Amino acid sequence: MPRACEGQPAMRDLDPISIRLFLATLEEGSIARAAARESIVPSAVSKRISDLEAQLRVPLLERGAKGAQATPAGQALAHHARHLLQSMERMQREMAGYVEGVRGVIRLLASVTSLAGELPADIMRFRADRSQIEVDVEERVTPAIYRGVREGLADVGVASEFASHEGLQVFPYRRYALAAVLPAGHALAREPAIPYADLLDDDLVELSRDSGIAQVFDDAAREARTSRTVRARVSSFETVCTLVARGMGVGVVPLYLKAAKERALDVRFVPLTDAWSQPRSFVAVRDFDALPVAAQAFVTHLRASAAAAG
Known part of the structure; x- marks a missing residue:
């Protein structure tokens, strides 16, 4: 000294x-x-x-x-x-x-499905009155999101139910419908709804193999006692729609993309009838009570937003 x-x-x-x-x-x-x-x-x-x-x-x-x-x-x-x-x-x-609880950085892992839906708007509404809180968003596939939250790599995860979330606290977020996306001239394009099995005669455009929904498609094909041919694997539903519009096959995407994509790409959306075709997404944390105050406020906001939307 x-x-x-x-x-x-x-x-x-x-x-x-x-x-x-x-x-x-x-x-x-x-x-x-x-x-x-x-x-x-x-x-x-x-x-x-x-x-x-x-x-x-x-x-x-x-x-x-x-x-x-x-x-x-x-x-x-x-x-x-x-x-x-x-x-x-x-x-x-x-x-x-x-x-x-008005300052902090929230580490968020989110699936491509949630980022294509209402999550970005919910984040911006949260920050509108809390400009001192930063929400750092990283896109991951669903299994990696739950794993990342479990391992402490993120405060909050938002992902579908198509993966194990054992060991985490999860809260219902939003339910969404899945639909087939087809070229406008496809034979099934004017059907009111179809089962996933009806798509298996076509080449398919899907998300990457490590996405949560890939296993669901595998199981659905086995139940239909047939195989499927995946022509392309991509990282986003927007890309699925683009490749379908260019004739590379058919795909499955969230129905909420219909308004933005049908007219822009000349594709058609047909709802699926399968039991798994209306999944719910979850907000996942390790322990809500142990979260920083800012992250607790964010989770509470997401839950309230989901409840208001029904």
Whole structure:
């Protein structure tokens, strides 16, 4: 630990109140006006500044007929003091924000299905009144989302029911319908609804093998006692729709993409009739009570948004 030079007293930590009163005196031009601004008696301000000068062992103010003016040492102190007090104010605001749950960074893993649906809008509504909270979003496949939350790589996950979420707390988020997406001229394009098995005579465009729904399609083909031919595996439902429009096959995507894709790509959406074709997505956490306050608020917001949507 550094020691004071011989013959000199050790310098105590500077008092923020004394520094603030010193700055007020400079800004007001007199001790009396500074005292009035800070609601304190002038003698107390004078004593604080005298103590500060004694502690720093240099004069800080020149007192005269024109009021109080900074000495060169006082000007140097004022420069540092303003930065110091601003930093302290920012620190206090940030700490208050954490206590009130209005500041923080939420690590979110989300599936392609949820990001193609209402989740982005829910995130933006959450942040509209909480601009100090950041939501860092990373897209993952459903099994990796639940695994990542379980391993502490994220605070919150949003994914479908098409993977194990053992060991996690999950809350229902939104239910969505799956539909076949077909070229506009396909023989099934005008049907009101079809089973998945009706698609198995065509080439298929699907999400990547490690997505949660891939296993569902495998199981459905086995139940239909037939095989399926996957022409392309891609990373998003938008790409599935694009490749179907270009004649590479047929696919299965969320029905909520219909309004955006049917006219733009000249494809048709036909709802599926299978029992698994109306899955629910979940909000997953390891332990809600152990989450940071900001993440708790986010989960509560998602649940409320889902409840309001029915």
